[in-house]
Amino acid sequence: MGETVLRDTAEEWQVTATETPFTGNKTSVRTDEVVMPDGSTVKRDYQVHPGSVAVVALDEQDRVLVVNQYRHPVRHKLWEIPAGLLDVPGENPLHAAQRELYEEAHAKAEDWRVLTDVYTTPGGCDEAVRIFLARGVSEVEGERFEVSEEEADMEVARVPLADLVKGVLAGDLHNNCLVVGVLSLSAALSAGGGSGLDALRPAEAPWPARPFAA
Numbered sequence: 001m002g003e004t005v006l007r008d009t010a011e012e013w014q015v016t017a018t019e020t021p022f023t024g025n026k027t028s029v030r031t032d033e034v035v036m037p038d039g040s041t042v043k044r045d046y047q048v049h050p051g052s053v054a055v056v057a058l059d060e061q062d063r064v065l066v067v068n069q070y071r072h073p074v075r076h077k078l079w080e081i082p083a084g085l086l087d088v089p090g091e092n093p094l095h096a097a098q099r100e101l102y103e104e105a106h107a108k109a110e111d112w113r114v115l116t117d118v119y120t121t122p123g124g125c126d127e128a129v130r131i132f133l134a135r136g137v138s139e140v141e142g143e144r145f146e147v148s149e150e151e152a153d154m155e156v157a158r159v160p161l162a163d164l165v166k167g168v169l170a171g172d173l174h175n176n177c178l179v180v181g182v183l184s185l186s187a188a189l190s191a192g193g194g195s196g197l198d199a200l201r202p203a204e205a206p207w208p209a210r211p212f213a214a
Helices: 093-105 149-153 161-169 176-190
Strands: 015-023 028-035 041-048 052-058 063-071 076-080 083-085 107-119 128-139 155-160
Touching: 052 093, 052 107, 052 176, 063 093, 063 161, 063 176, 076 176, 083 093, 093 107, 093 128, 107 176, 128 176, 155 161, 161 176
Parallel strands: 052 128
Antiparallel strands: 015 028, 028 041, 052 063, 052 083, 063 076, 063 155, 107 128
16 A cells, blocks of 8 residues: 655546626635536535735744734634735735735845645635745834724734744634644744754745746
């Protein structure tokens, strides 16, 4: 019996019909009729999403830059890492992440790596998120980016990585990108003291889920 290869593989089952019953400002809902392995056909509804980027910004004191924001669908104010949509088709994810770090936290970073890539809810949405690790963090000079709507009430803080990990495991922190980001960073650090971070992929690494112009 051969060894199992732990790698996700691209595959697309036959779609016999598709429709878009709802189109929103940023996303839409699609219904596909998909052929199953036994030849039967079933309908699958899912949200079509442009993709997102998120940033684990780690300072020299091992603190992570986080923001507190109201999320209406879950009726909670969540602690999150800076993140945002890939609004422009083919947009470079690194540039988008740098923009979000500036707009949400008025910060910049010198060193960027890919921390991890995830599908947030693959059973019902095609959203793909690239989470970056940013180091050499400093505040941007000049006026802050003018925010609006939920972001106008946003709080920014720097929290020790260890406290965030504890919060995740205690069930106090729930944001998907924060959970994946801080646990991935913790795992990378434990893989080899700081050398684990040097083994991370470069910031411009290919991202098949959301191809972008170099």
